Amino acid sequence: MAELRGALIGCGFFAVNQMHAWRGIAGASIVAICDRDPERLKIVGDQFGIAKRYTDAAELFAGESLDFVDIATTAPSHRPLVEMAAAHRVPVICQKPFAPTLADAKAMVRACAQAGVPLMVHENFRWQSPIQAVRAVLDSGEIGTSFFGRISFRSAYDVFSGQPYLAT
Numbered sequence: 001m002a003e004l005r006g007a008l009i010g011c012g013f014f015a016v017n018q019m020h021a022w023r024g025i026a027g028a029s030i031v032a033i034c035d036r037d038p039e040r041l042k043i044v045g046d047q048f049g050i051a052k053r054y055t056d057a058a059e060l061f062a063g064e065s066l067d068f069v070d071i072a073t074t075a076p077s078h079r080p081l082v083e084m085a086a087a088h089r090v091p092v093i094c095q096k097p098f099a100p101t102l103a104d105a106k107a108m109v110r111a112c113a114q115a116g117v118p119l120m121v122h123e124n125f126r127w128q129s130p131i132q133a134v135r136a137v138l139d140s141g142e143i144g145t146s147f148f149g150r151i152s153f154r155s156a157y158d159v160f161s162g163q164p165y166l167a168t
Helices: 015-023 038-048 057-063 075-087 102-115 129-140
Strands: 004-009 028-034 052-054 068-071 092-094 119-121
Touching (some): 004 015, 028 057, 075 102
Parallel strands (some): 092 119
């Protein structure tokens, strides 16, 4: 199978984490990035060696042949970007919070369903080994049928405190 070609839209707070994650996935690579801020676009593009850079998402979709798009922008921009990806029949992975309103969320789901493309929401922690260990125990039935659970999970340096993006 050929390597999947993806684009990352949004070079803000989460972009570096996303790019490190994509770099570690065999069979997929980010071939283009997009951000309205040329400075952030340059920083992320230079750090990860991405030559194809766009400041306009419409130009990105028109100029690239993509297998998927990773939308890592702020929630208010998700709907137009997801709908644009769906119009180009490009599968979408979208950062959370998914949508500012239920109406926006339903519109994004509908656009992708009508285009016949997958729509996924980022939940990266579910793949980390401690969470997978909990899942394995639950799936094994060793502790019976669960009906409620609460987990507090912190594994390293607190990268989230003091981030302006998360204050909104």
